[in-house]
Amino acid sequence: MTHSYLRFDVELARSQFPALHQRVNERPVIFFDGPGGSQVPQSVLNAMSDYLGQYNANLGGHFFSSEKTVALVSQARESAQALFNAAQSDSIVFGANMTSLTMSLSRAISRDWLPDDEIVVTALDHYSNVSSWVEAAKDRQAKVYQARVSPLTGGLDTEHLIGLISSKTKLVALTLASNTTGSLVDAKPIIEAAHKVGAKVYLDAVHLLPHQLIDVQALGCDFAACSAYKFFGPHLGVAYIAPQHVQTLEPYKVLPATDKGPGRFETGTLNFEALAGFCAAVDYLATWSLCEGGLRERLESSYGQIAQHEAKLSEYFLDNIASLSSVTLYGHDSPEHNLRTPTFAINIKDYSPHDVARMLGEQNICVWSGHFYAPELIRQLGTQERGGVLRVGMMHYNTLEEIAQLKRSIESL
Numbered sequence: 001m002t003h004s005y006l007r008f009d010v011e012l013a014r015s016q017f018p019a020l021h022q023r024v025n026e027r028p029v030i031f032f033d034g035p036g037g038s039q040v041p042q043s044v045l046n047a048m049s050d051y052l053g054q055y056n057a058n059l060g061g062h063f064f065s066s067e068k069t070v071a072l073v074s075q076a077r078e079s080a081q082a083l084f085n086a087a088q089s090d091s092i093v094f095g096a097n098m099t100s101l102t103m104s105l106s107r108a109i110s111r112d113w114l115p116d117d118e119i120v121v122t123a124l125d126h127y128s129n130v131s132s133w134v135e136a137a138k139d140r141q142a143k144v145y146q147a148r149v150s151p152l153t154g155g156l157d158t159e160h161l162i163g164l165i166s167s168k169t170k171l172v173a174l175t176l177a178s179n180t181t182g183s184l185v186d187a188k189p190i191i192e193a194a195h196k197v198g199a200k201v202y203l204d205a206v207h208l209l210p211h212q213l214i215d216v217q218a219l220g221c222d223f224a225a226c227s228a229y230k231f232f233g234p235h236l237g238v239a240y241i242a243p244q245h246v247q248t249l250e251p252y253k254v255l256p257a258t259d260k261g262p263g264r265f266e267t268g269t270l271n272f273e274a275l276a277g278f279c280a281a282v283d284y285l286a287t288w289s290l291c292e293g294g295l296r297e298r299l300e301s302s303y304g305q306i307a308q309h310e311a312k313l314s315e316y317f318l319d320n321i322a323s324l325s326s327v328t329l330y331g332h333d334s335p336e337h338n339l340r341t342p343t344f345a346i347n348i349k350d351y352s353p354h355d356v357a358r359m360l361g362e363q364n365i366c367v368w369s370g371h372f373y374a375p376e377l378i379r380q381l382g383t384q385e386r387g388g389v390l391r392v393g394m395m396h397y398n399t400l401e402e403i404a405q406l407k408r409s410i411e412s413l
Contacts, residue, residue, distance in 0.1 A: 008288040008305035014397050016041040016284070024364050030402045033366040035179050035207060035343050035393035038232050040277075047280035048234060048273045058269060069272050076275040077262070079282040082295035084205075084224060084240045085215040091246060093265045094275065095237040098206050098227040099128035103135075105223065105239060105265065108251040109171060109200065110136035117142040118168040120194075123149045123376035124156045124185070125175045129204040129225075130376075133173050142170065149380050154181030154331025154345065162193045169197055175204040176214065180372045180391060181331030182343030184208075191220055200245075206230055210395060211310060211341040213303050216240050228274070233281030236274040241265070306396045307337050313394045313403065314342045320407045321346065327410065330381050330389060342394040347383060351413060353390040363409055367392055 014020050019039040022029055031039055051072065057065035059073070077089035086092065095101035110133075113119075119137050121130045123146055130146075137144045147161035155178065165172065172194045177184050191201045203224040205214045210231040216224050222245060228236040241249070241262070251257075251265045258264055282295070288305040289298035314335035321327045321344075330345040348356050353369035360367055371378040371388040378388045392406065 005290050006288055007290065008302075008309055008396075010309060010397065010399055013288075014399075016043065017397055018042060018045075020397060027364050029364040029366065030398075030405060031366050032392045032394060032398065032402070032406065033368055034210065034395040034398075035230070035372070035391060036368050037229050038210060038395055039397065040232055040234075041281075041284050043284055044233055044277045044280040048277040051276035052273045056272070072272060072275055072279070073270065076279050079279045079295065080238050080240075082299060083209070083213070083226075083238075083282055083285075085213070085217055085296055086240055087217060088243055090261050091241050091243055093239045093241060093262045094270055095239065095266065096271070097235060097237040098204070098225045098239075099132075099237070101237040101239045102128055102202070102204075102225055103132045104251070104267070105202075105225075105241075105249075106132040106136040108249045108265070109202070109223075110140055110142075111250055113137070113140035113142045113170055115141035116168065117170045118145060118166060119143070119170055120145050120147060120161060120164045120172045120199075122147045122156055122161060122174045123380055124178050124183070124374065125173070125204060125377075126179050126206065126373045127375065128206075128373065129173050129175060129202065133171065133202075143168075146376065147174075149377055151330075151381055153183055153339075154178060154377075154381070155183030156185045158186060158190060161190055165193050165197060165199065167197050169194065169199040171200050171202060173202045173204070175207065177208040177211070177341050178331075178374070178377065179207040179343070180374050180377055180389065181345045182207075182341040182393075183331050184212075184339060184341070187219055187221070195220070207341065207343070212307070212337075213299060216242070228278045228281055231281060232284055234271075234274040234277035236271060236278050238278070239265075309396050310342045310394065311335055311337055313398055313400070314340065316400050317342070317344060317392070317394070317403050320403060324407070324410060326350070330383070342398075344392045345381075345389040346392065347386065347389055348410060348413065352387045353383075354387050356390050356410075356413065359413060360406075360409055365406060365409060 055065040055068040077092040080092040081089040145164045200222040205226045225239040286298040288302040326349040357369035
């Protein structure tokens with residue numbers, strides 16, 4: 001298939017997202033709430049509507065709509081294979097969301113844990129990638145250790161985490177990017193240290209994937225999970241299981257689930273309309289490709305263009321808040337793409353993050369406040385008593401002018 005080259009243009013990108021053009025109370029809207037869930041392009045809406053309107057059926061029937069659904073599931077696994085750079089599409093599992101998938105997979109992964117086995121989690125993570133493992137450890141009487149964060153970078157203390165790995169470690173669970181401070185994690189040395197003692201590694205790629213691709217083969221991880229609604233798709237959880245574990249793990253399953261392949265981990269009927277939207281979302285992510293080739297190659301090119309725009313957003317935001325003496329930034333003060341995503345945790349002197357979020361919301365500037373299900377990070381940053389932080393999260397559809405408007409609104413508080 002031949003694909004046209006398309007250089008990234010923010011206005012062209014914005015034209016594909018209906019939500020960006022609405023007016024509420026006669027005022028435009030500004031979405032800086034992307035880390036909590038992105039807006040959705042029209043192509044995703046169309047794909048979901050078309051499936052439900054024309055092909056809604058279950059698997060296994062001898063008729064056109066069922067055959068269409070079978071093909072859709074296969075296409076969705078191939079789209080996720082490209083997104084993760086997995087070696088095979090049978091490594092892809094779908095579920096309601098990343099949290100539910102992780103909880104389910106934790107039951108299978110922990111089946112052979114013994115009392116006094118150890119697991120390592122982090123204080124940086126969203127607790128979907130902490131609580132699941134804590135509960136599994138409790139069931140098996142295993143010990144849990146938590147790696148601390150670096151308050152200076154708002155990121156993971158990698159040296160501390162590696163120091164927690166021992167011959168008794170069965171699993172290490174960590175995020176690739178903080179959903180609160182935007183700080184990136186260099187997972188490769190952690191994975192290598194875990195594998196040296198025979199431990200498995202479970203990666204949370206939820207916050208990373210809207211901004212950077214993951215390469216599970218290069219990382220060598222055992223598991224990785226994400227949520228499609230964070231990268232312009234529907235509410236759908238997607239997980240990668242390394243080939244060596246797909247058939248050897250023993251999931252808790254019901255009789256209708258298959259005995260071979262990824263279906264072993266998928267309980268009940270899949271959300272087929274969400275799979276249609278997911279395929280469209282991955283296709284959208286590949287929109288800004290300057291090369292031909294397979295889906296993975298086009299994704300790499302497109303993400304490269306998106307990264308350039310997001311770096312400009314980060315630099316402009318950091319420059320603007322640096323001029324505001326009332327603003328405190330938690331995390332990297334550098335816009336470098338190898339250090340952070342364009343997600344920022346801040347606080348404003350004399351105001352609680354909740355009050356600021358409410359006042360900005362009255363101006364249709366959408367931001368989140370609180371702990372974002374990373375409560376231990378908030379505690380270690382020292383912002384727990386004031387109600388956490390204000391999170392400003394940008395996507396590729398955000399503009400410099402929107403950042404300038406945010407600054408003006410903060411100045412007017």
